[in-house]
Amino acid sequence: MISRRKFFSKAVVATGAAALGAATRSVQGAEPARQPLENPAQSDQQNYPPGEPGKDYTPVITPNGSALPYKLVGGIKVFHLIAEEVDHEFTPGLRAHCWGFNGQVHGPTIEAVEGDQLRIYVTNKLPENTSIHWHGLLVPSGMDGVGGLNQKTIEPGETYKYEFKLRQHGTYMYHSHSDEMIQIALGMMGMFIIHPRTPTGPRADRDFVLMSSEWRIDVGTRRPVPIEMTDFNVLTFNGRSFPGTVPLVAKYGDRVRIRFGNLSPMEHHPIHLHGFYWKITEMDGLQVPEAAQQPGNTVLVAVGQTRTVEFIADNPGDWAMHCHMTHHTMNQMGHRAPNLIGVRPGKLDKKVSKLLPGYMAMGESGMADMGEMGMPVPRNSIPMLGAPGKHDYIDMGGMFTIVKVRENLTSYDDPGWYENPPGTLASLASNEELRRDLGEVPEAKPMDKDMQMDHMKMDHG
Numbered sequence: 349m350i351s352r353r354k355f356f357s358k359a360v361v362a363t364g365a366a367a368l369g370a371a372t373r374s375v376q377g378a379e380p381a382r383q384p385l386e387n388p389a390q391s392d393q394q395n396y397p398p399g400e401p402g403k404d405y406t407p408v409i410t411p412n413g414s415a416l417p418y419k420l421v422g423g424i425k426v427f428h429l430i431a432e433e434v435d436h437e438f439t440p441g442l443r444a445h446c447w448g449f450n451g452q453v454h455g456p457t458i459e460a461v462e463g464d465q466l467r468i469y470v471t472n473k474l475p476e477n478t479s480i481h482w483h484g485l486l487v488p489s490g491m492d493g494v495g496g497l498n499q500k501t502i503e504p505g506e507t508y509k510y511e512f513k514l515r516q517h518g519t520y521m522y523h524s525h526s527d528e529m530i531q532i533a534l535g536m537m538g539m540f541i542i543h544p545r546t547p548t549g550p551r552a553d554r555d556f557v558l559m560s561s562e563w564r565i566d567v568g569t570r571r572p573v574p575i576e577m578t579d580f581n582v583l584t585f586n587g588r589s590f591p592g593t594v595p596l597v598a599k600y601g602d603r604v605r606i607r608f609g610n611l612s613p614m615e616h617h618p619i620h621l622h623g624f625y626w627k628i629t630e631m632d633g634l635q636v637p638e639a640a641q642q643p644g645n646t647v648l649v650a651v652g653q654t655r656t657v658e659f660i661a662d663n664p665g666d667w668a669m670h671c672h673m674t675h676h677t678m679n680q681m682g683h684r685a686p687n688l689i690g691v692r693p694g695k696l697d698k699k700v701s702k703l704l705p706g707y708m709a710m711g712e713s714g715m716a717d718m719g720e721m722g723m724p725v726p727r728n729s730i731p732m733l734g735a736p737g738k739h740d741y742i743d744m745g746g747m748f749t750i751v752k753v754r755e756n757l758t759s760y761d762d763p764g765w766y767e768n769p770p771g772t773l774a775s776l777a778s779n780e781e782l783r784r785d786l787g788e789v790p791e792a793k794p795m796d797k798d799m800q801m802d803h804m805k806m807d808h809g
């Protein structure tokens with residue numbers, strides 16, 4: 349395979365150095381050698397020893413997940429993925445039979461170094477054919493994994509071999525590319541991280557990997573519905589829903605990198621971090637030149653995309669990080685419920701409970717209380733489940749996690765809840781303060797469920 353660099357150097361010889369610049373840009377496939385968006389993929393012309401963790405790179409952290417181990421055989425990194433059914437826990441209280449790799453949903457993170465030669469065996473223990481695509485990787489066509497197009501699919505019981513050299517670095521993914529709708533909806537995906545052979549720029553102290561997905565699991569069942577198109581009710585980071593997501597812990601001053609990937613069946617996720625702004629340093633694995641790195645605190649990760657962000661953890665505290673679509677921070681039952689906001693149930697409970705013992709109308713004044721009440725729920729379901737927080741109940745779930753930044757950490761274990769320094773915690777205002785600053789104590793009679801509203805008096809006759 350001829351690389352861009354090789355092609356370019358030939359173009360230079362042919363046209364002369366004076367042609368550098370606009371003229372060579374018009375040559376298809378040729379880019380100036382220092383063009384910042386170019387991947388430094390000279391590695392296909394050169395042989396490198398296998399990259400070593402700790403020496404050539406700092407391994408990434410996959411919260412709630414793990415890295416796929418490898419073995420060195422004659423200088424080649426040999427990995428083994430086993431596609432199989434997995435009894436997966438989304439969060440305590442909800443398990444389902446999913447499809448994943450090596451006993452995990454999602455599959456373990458594959459991690460290697462630019463220039464490494466890889467051999468990846470894929471064993472199929474599923475009841476149907478599969479094949480694996482290396483999403484974003486520059487591999488020979490026959491290694492690209494699209495069933496039927498690039499290869500014969502892997503039949504149940506067979507093991508296939510993929511082999512290629514890594515010619516790039518960045519944040520990528522892998523996923524099934526056979527019966528895609530079913531297999532991706534059941535969980536057959538993972539992250540694929542390639543470290544640069546020659547790192548440029550500052551090294552991250554904490555390098556996290558978070559893959560988004562979404563599922564439809566009907567309350568009380570144990571099998572995701574893979575044909576769902578719109579109404580997903582379990583949303584996950586690395587296959588887990590809050591409170592099942594472990595926090596991302598950093599020391600004050602750490603450079604934190606988060607590599608987001610999204611292989612949800614249908615939906616894009618705007619991931620929002622509180623307390624910081626970040627810069628987007630990679631898009632689909634390609635490095636964004638520093639001058640073009642967009643600052644922000646919400647990054648839209650569309651289906652099939654990866655986005656990498658970096659920030660300095662210079663603000664101690666417990667910080668929410670979540671998809672900002674409100675239905676994506678709910679655990680089951682946030683959907684298809686009747687709208688009871690402002691409804692006056694009156695004696696409804698009493699009347700209905702004659703027919704349905706224990707019936708209780710819910711949601712007239714919002715739904716936040718429902719998770720907290722700890723009401724009996726169908727087996728294997730997490731309707732409206734949140735978690736007790738330090739100050740009160742956290743009524744979010746789904747694609748939600750917590751970034752914890754602390755001074756004087758001695759380890760990256762969960763440090764517990766943040767201790768707010770005096771004067772830095774929202775609190776109940778005293779009457780004295782209200783009179784001093786507002787001139788009065790505001791009348792604050794809460795809305796009564798049975799309150800007669802003005803519009804109810806209107807004559808609709």
Ligand SMILES: [Cu+2]
Nearest residue numbers: 617671673676
């Ligand atoms: Cu979302």
